[in-house]
Amino acid sequence: MDKYEKISMVVNGKAYSLEVDIRESLLEVLRNRLHLTGVKQGCSVGECGACTVLIDGLPVNSCIYLAVWADGRKITTIEGVSKEGELSKVQQAFVDEGAVQCGFCTPGLVLTATALTESGRKYSDEEIKREISGHLCRCTGYSKIFNAVKRALDADC
């Protein structure tokens, strides 16, 4: 027996109203229904961070977040980060620092870094490391990613 529920959410500034299966994760709805394939499916158990999106501004693993919970929420995916073809300062910092290799972890990391820059807070190096610790990257060894996040935060000051 399939069971559907109607939800309304704003994704990347655009309002959506759609029927979702109660068994679906937000990740599945974003990828399969809204075709926002920048949201990556990695481990599916909230460990790798590839599926990270911002829900009301906070980084969350969308693979373990039920789609029905998104009702009334504001979601940001990597597709909503650049504005009118211009890279955001976080995206530019990732480019400048060469912090992208295969790219699978990049959307999630850019979103977490975006949440950090939007928090208006200052972060020590240790705090930056802690804040990006929920993302696994199997290519770069993290130094360039750390540098990119730091650069994006410094650009803020």
Next chain:
Amino acid sequence: MFDIVNIEKPGTLEAALEMLSRNPELKIIAGGTDVLIKMRNGALEEAELLSLRNIPGMDEIRILDNGTISIGAMATFAKIARSSIINENLPVLSEAAVSVGGPQIRNMATIGGNICNGAVSADSAATLLAYNAELKLLSRSGSRTVPVSEFYAGPGKVNLLPAEILTDILIPEAGYGRTSGCYIKYSGRKAMDIAMLGVSAVYKAEGGKFSDVRIALGVAAPVPIRCSEAEAYAIGKEISDETMKETGRYAVKSSRARDSWRASKAYREHLIEVLVFRALKEAVIRGGGVDIG
């Protein structure tokens, strides 16, 4: 897709309790970071869920008139770690909260869920034990308050009746007032890991001596425990490295560590001895050395 048959999302606690009493099969889901993963692993099938996310106010953190700190069961670890009430009064809980998973997990996982799933490795459990926390459990027939020390029944088992919901975690002032403490999570990685051992130490001092010492361990027995032998040894003793080292040795006696793939019994016992000493010592340093009672 998760193996979910039905999900209820009541907007009030009364409605939630009503649904729970009508359908005892309902499984309560809070942040979802444990329940949904159990489903992914096939450990929970054809689930009928009761989501508490739509009930407003269940994540409030406040100080009651009598000084008791009340933490709503739906407060996320991110919220707890940021809360000024927690940082000022229960700094050890803030330290434990920040050690949970990673940032995204802390934005979802709740303290109530962490306690109710009964995991011995729950990062909040040892610290709540050390602060003498109490749990407020609500059902349609009324509410009861149980000390967290009486809540754990066995691995993954807690004394939560089928029709009950944990609404608040209460820390009376006697549990946290004029204390200093420290939480040490020992794990293979600094983030996104489960504790091999969790140690929470809280103390009060008077005239250079320990007047109150509370030591709690996670992953040292089938359930999170207090080390009564170690506490009894330390109370009344002079605050010194020797006292604290001996307290660590006594803590091993209270434990029932076992071999697991994460760590052997012998290694865990070594960790208990060393880390109880370190946690207590750090607590004393933070407390300004002596005389904080």
